[in-house]
Amino acid sequence: MTFLVLDGLTKTYGDVRAVDNLTCTVEKGEFVSLLGPSGCGKTTTLQMIAGFTSPTGGRIELAGRDLASIPARQRGLGIVFQTYALFMHMTVRENVAFGLEMRKVPKAELTRRVNDALEMVHLGALADRYPRAMSGGQRQRVALARALVIEPELLLLDEPLSNLDAKLREEMQLELRRIQREAGVTTVMVTHDQSEALAMSDRVVVMDKGRLQQVDSPFDVYETPRSSFVSTFLGKSNNFPATLQSNDETGSVILSGGQTLRGPRVSHLPGPVEIAVRPERIELVDAGAGLVSGTVRERIFFGAQWMLAVETPMGEFLVARRNAGAREVEIGSTVHLAWAPHDLRILPAEHEVSA
Incomplete structure (x- = not known):
């Protein structure tokens, strides 16, 4: 079932076309990666989906709703940033509960949902710890729990593993994929890391210079590239x-x-x-x-x-x-x-x- 539609999505800055007529879809429950080199338009695409940047042209539709007139705070999306953006003066539990408090969720339901989210990311035992006393991988899971606890229709991940060392990054790829499948949330991730996109995604959207180059399963995008750029960028x-x-x-x-x-x-x-x-x-x-x-x-x-x-x-x-x-x-x-x-x-x- 088609859940997210990007139709002719375009963003220009003066004479520069950061995203150029991008058209693709994401199915409900899918994990899709936007992959490409720096400056290819993948982060700008994510920002337009989130509502942080307005498209110059084209359409973004989520679950049948046109997002053009819906402010970012009302889109109901979960977002994990590259820097995690945790509140260092709050405990893990308080960080995860923050979005629910802003939505005025009743106390009993808030407690249940926070506990469930912390268990999903295997941090229940660290609920009262502060982020400054945690490892990079643990902080990443706190940010993920905070994004998932609001039960978003769509989860957006902006280079979520880039701050981790190589070994921990590989471990968190498996952990993040497990959590996404368990939550069943439709996910769009931005990454420039080819192995990360191949390891985690149901489908990969390869971009270059603002334009879509190929959309395929990880296996097909690697084994049957459609252009010289895709063949050399993917491995x-x-x-x-x-x-x-x-x-x-x-x-x-x-x-x-x-x-x-x-x-x-x-x-x-x-x-x-x-x-x-x-x-x-x-x-x-x-x-x-x-x-x-x-x-x-x-x-x-x-x-x-x-x-x-x-x-x-x-x-x-x-x-x-x-x-x-x-x-x-x-x-x-x-x-x-x-x-x-x-x-x-x-x-x-x-x-x-x-x-």
Whole structure:
């Protein structure tokens, strides 16, 4: 069931179009992430949904209601800011109860809802503690409980995990997703962190320069990007210009250097395209079995895997290799690279991506 509708949403500041004709929907109960680099318009989009910024054009509809004429304080939304914005002179319980007190909720109901919210975020035992005596992850959960206790129709998260260290951030991704599912609240999160969006979302809205690039499930947005920007922004990717020669059961691509490759069937017409292959899809094979050969220029150890930089006539390839408990090939070694045809992505040439 479509719950939130953004229809032609636009925001301009003088000659700058911060958000440019953004159209997408969010289903009831979904967790959707707005993902993109700094300045792509994702935070401006969230601010327009919240009512902090007025759209220049377009429509925002929530549960059948046009939000244009509804002030921010009357939209009934739960919001968790990047800084959490907790009241340091109040206890955890007082922070969580604040929104209910402003709504003049009866005392008995207020107590019940605050207790339920604190239990949901596993902070019942810390109800009388002050935020200054809590860790970053605990403060984040206080802010989340405060947003959820008002029983919002929509929860908005503005980079909610950005202030946490890497390990705690990963732990809180799982915790936040658990809480969202348990509460059943429709959620829109802004993030610039690709792994965070992929790990937490039902769907990802990828934005760049104010424009929507792709809306898909985390799996599909990573495995089947629709543009060069999406393929390179969502994880590492080896991208090269190419020419599509034919398009029957599989697309035949000839590179500028004369190397012929096979890929999946696509809708593009013969002509300039861009090909992409993920580092983890590339295998090291015996001489004569490779699609391209090259020299290992660099290798980096990440614990669970090695990343090789291989210089080839096509250009430099990044190759991800699972750590099998042994040191990887030496720098300066000649290696031979291959991948399955279905792992090759054939994308529109960058200048041909529709505006």
